[in-house]
Amino acid sequence: MTVTDRSTPDATRDATTGLLACRGLRKAYAGRTVLDGLDLDVAEHEVVALIGASGSGKSTLLRCLNLLDDIDDGTIHLDGEHITDPRIDPDLVRRRIGIVFQSYNLFPHLSVLDNITLAPRRVYRRGRTEAETQARELLDRVGLADHATSYPDRLSGGQQQRVAIVRALVNSPRLMLLDEVTSALDPELVGEVLNLVRELKSDGMTMVLATHEMGFAREVADRVCFLDGGRVIEQGPPSRVLGEPTQARTRQFLRRIIEAGRL
Template sequence: MSAATVPPSSALLSLRDVHKSFPTGRGRRAGRTVVLDGVDLDVREHACVVLVGASGSGKSTLLRVVDLLEDVDDGQVLLDGVDVADPWVDADAVRARLAMVFQAYNLFPHLSVLDNVTLAPRVVHRRPREEAEAAGRATLDKVGLGHKVGAFPDQLSGGEQQRAAIARALVGGPELLLLDEVTSALDPELVGEVLDLLRTLRDEGTTMLVATHEMDFARQVADEVVFLHDGRVHERGTPAQVLDDPQRERTREFLRRLG
């Protein structure tokens, strides 16, 4: 059996009526907590879509569903029109087309920055070391870490470690970059350097789906802002529409709480 295919659209990624829940409790108290409750979402090629919402709104789970780190209970995750949530799909082949950057840097402490960035190309994709290292050095130059190729993670600032993690994600040339609250573990003075890098990637046409609590970043960089509440899309539109002139009361409440 092959994965289901739907007529192509202008979107690189489309979520259609996606549902996801997790088991809670035991015995008589066993139940399920709904985290995604019928999510529809499109990400066009070269666009930056930013997910906003309170903790527990479903942002991180949505990204993990797209990266096939979590199975859906129902619905479709369409990549170029192919439902990659189909259990018959080769998940590793799909993940090779995507890259995800998490809140934690997840760098290997015993490896240099260059070795961290080139590990997957060399070990997973079997690229020759010389070729992988050339691509790694070019990518580290791109993120402003060309002078840190021989450094180890504990010799980097938090912002530098996160930029190294982004370089690791970029080195394989992903079609879609997924970023999950990549500034939340940083000291405030280091947030700007990571957001500046994401602005550069956006200007260069990198397709991105970003979960963030940085409203200024969303306002300046997003093509579309999607407000999630209780696992549902409550409002979507341009940054000006959603952040400056929200139409839904829950969106207004969320923005008021941010001050």
């Protein structure tokens, strides 16, 4: 997909390669450092899995990438554009970055179709017919065409999460961010969401996903990054990072995962 930049001055552009580039990201909450000089590069069509203990910075990183949280220091470039430049319109940036959280965040008083088309119609001023046509096409693709007029409380957790993913896809994002999208699901519903993520990967979608599903990270990710203390301390192919980690902290984390029966 070709993205036309209508919002930013040339000074915000950089020779950074790859789709996404983060340099020296720092973020603190109430004096507690969550991201501590984190660097990350993501190539177009690459799937990067973020693993690490709770509090290691995975969710905070995703929120900063989508400009939901301001960084305290560092830079983020998307397609070579410095999106953390204060002159950037964050709403225009978010059109190119879809994000899905572990909680579905669907509006209970709106139908599935209205949940999906709300932002395209209200924020991006698309016509109802155009927005609903695209939404129905995506719902059909994920096997939910018959639920377009249903309300969220009539759907299973897996169905609600698929609707949330469709809502993030409706603007044809350049980058998808997935934050523990299966953690709130019953075990028997996890598979249907993971199957959708596999389909997105096969379509070439660039994704950064935080997950505790190590088997899924091994299967779907091109690269696994282990975060600890707000930094990426080890990264590489899933087979190496999950099978033969080089860092002692990574080995310690994976031992605990194995002991919990999650690898």
